[in-house]
Amino acid sequence: MTLQSPSHGGAIDKAAEKYGIAPQEWLDLSTGINATPWPISSFDPIHWQRLPLASELTALKQAAADYYGIPDIKHIVCAPGTQALIQTIPFWFADQGKRATAHIIGPTYAEHALGWKRAGFKTNTVMTTPENRKTAIADILGSPGGRDDIVILVNPNNPDGGLIDQVTLTELARMATENGKWLLIDEAFMDCSPKHSICPKCHELDHLIVLRSFGKFFGLAGLRLGCAVMRPDLAADLTDRIGPWAIAGPALAIACTAFGDRAWQSGMRNQLCDDAKRLDALIDAHSDLALLGGTSLFRLYHGKNATGLANHLGTQGILVRLFDDNADRIRFGLPGQEKDWQRLERALAAFRN
Ligand SMILES: Cc1ncc(COP(=O)(O)O)c(C=O)c1O
CATH class of the missing domain: 3.40.640.10 (Type I PLP-dependent aspartate aminotransferase-like (Major domain))
Known part of the structure; x- marks a missing residue:
């Protein structure tokens, strides 16, 4: 049976085409994948x-x-x-x-x-x-x-x-x-x-x-x-x-x-929990969106300007997740590095002004 595939987060190739920004320039916050990966050390070839x-x-x-x-x-x-x-x-x-x-x-x-x-x-x-x-x-x-x-x-x-x-x-x-x-x-x-x-x-x-x-x-x-x-x-x-x-x-x-690696796991849980709070505070400070829920890997917000904000962030090379069945919802993954947090904050501040 042939059925149409749903849209997913993570499609920076499509976003690159839409906004004319090269794939390597994107900050991808459209998924719930931890941006700070477990550090792979060398393994036997x-x-x-x-x-x-x-x-x-x-x-x-x-x-x-x-x-x-x-x-x-x-x-x-x-x-x-x-x-x-x-x-x-x-x-x-x-x-x-x-x-x-x-x-x-x-x-x-x-x-x-x-x-x-x-x-x-x-x-x-x-x-x-x-x-x-x-x-x-x-x-x-x-x-x-x-x-x-x-x-x-x-x-x-x-x-x-x-x-x-x-x-x-x-x-x-x-x-x-x-x-x-x-x-x-x-x-x-x-x-x-x-x-x-x-x-x-x-x-x-x-x-x-x-x-x-x-x-x-x-x-x-x-x-x-x-x-x-x-x-x-x-x-x-x-x-x-x-x-x-x-x-x-x-x-x-x-x-x-x-x-x-239990030490990495427990440290990462604490860090992601803090980061989720940091993201909520950032969204609260710079938008009219309200938190609907989420986990420590992604946050879901709701508001009339969700699509407008996603488009604005798209022009800044930041990809977030919208939903086909509800235009008022927007999902953010968490930035990993400090420079990515700063980039998101600058883009959010520019939306408000
Ligand atoms: C709820 C849920 N289950 C499963 C998957 C697929 O994950 P995996 O990378 O393990 O195939 C996803 C991917 O986004 C997901 O959101």
């Missing part, structure tokens, strides 16, 4: 030369399990990015004879609905707010019928940052199991609030699938690594579907070390 070893994938899974709080590596499937899992899982589900409705808890990352549609599923996007999200999910998972229906939740949500706590989600995932339904939780932006992750509960929840993205918090989106977490028999089957050598050798080596 052998990783470029030979195929990755099974033992290296096992070591990566162990490092991921320790980092995500997963009790056994048998729950983990690795893939070249969460996006690859978002596209593969619906077809894999269909091949197991699970052909029901995919309920997408919106507004959210558009690739989820697209993935299930592409695989021929009926989709039902339920528009929610962070406040009524839990009830919307409970209504679907608790209703009679709809066997094998699947609810897709991004938690914390992109773009509004709405977060459902672990205890509530554990109850909802139990409800899914009891009623023969499924709950898929995309935790791509969970790294700054790890205590809310449902990963440590995965061994208790048979009808739960969790997605984790390596690229966002570690600031290495180009490395392409994502994990799915689920019941071991399902994980083994999905692993077969992904096939051998899916993760590049250098990615295995780098991610394995990054997952183990």
Whole structure:
């Protein structure tokens, strides 16, 4: 089935064309990718030369399990990015004879609905707010019928940052199991609030699938690594579907070390939390936009001049994220280096004057 791809952040090539500013001049704040990446040190060039070893994938899974709080590596499937899992899982589900409705808890990352549609599923996007999200999910998972229906939740949500706590989600995932339904939780932006992750509960929840993205918090989106977490028999089957050598050798080596770097992780969480507050203060001082929500990796604001501000920033070579379905919303990623903060501040100040 051919479906139109949604627009995404990060398209500085298109912005370069639109505003006539060379791609290397852009400050890209249109994504939720950490602008201060985990510092890659040199690794053995052998990783470029030979195929990755099974033992290296096992070591990566162990490092991921320790980092995500997963009790056994048998729950983990690795893939070249969460996006690859978002596209593969619906077809894999269909091949197991699970052909029901995919309920997408919106507004959210558009690739989820697209993935299930592409695989021929009926989709039902339920528009929610962070406040009524839990009830919307409970209504679907608790209703009679709809066997094998699947609810897709991004938690914390992109773009509004709405977060459902672990205890509530554990109850909802139990409800899914009891009623023969499924709950898929995309935790791509969970790294700054790890205590809310449902990963440590995965061994208790048979009808739960969790997605984790390596690229966002570690600031290495180009490395392409994502994990799915689920019941071991399902994980083994999905692993077969992904096939051998899916993760590049250098990615295995780098991610394995990054997952183990606890000092960098805790320092980065604190820094991003401070930076999110700094961005909120900057937007408050220089615009009429109001904060709607966010995580420590991106902030969502609302206001009548959102599109005008995005255009103004575009003329200054600063890319932010607008949304096709709501012209009053604007999402900012966080600048990394001090010079980028200053550049953003200057551009914002010029908009007000
Ligand atoms: C909610 C969400 N899930 C998954 C992805 C894909 O991430 P990855 O780089 O791991 O493929 C994105 C990318 O923006 C996202 O916003």
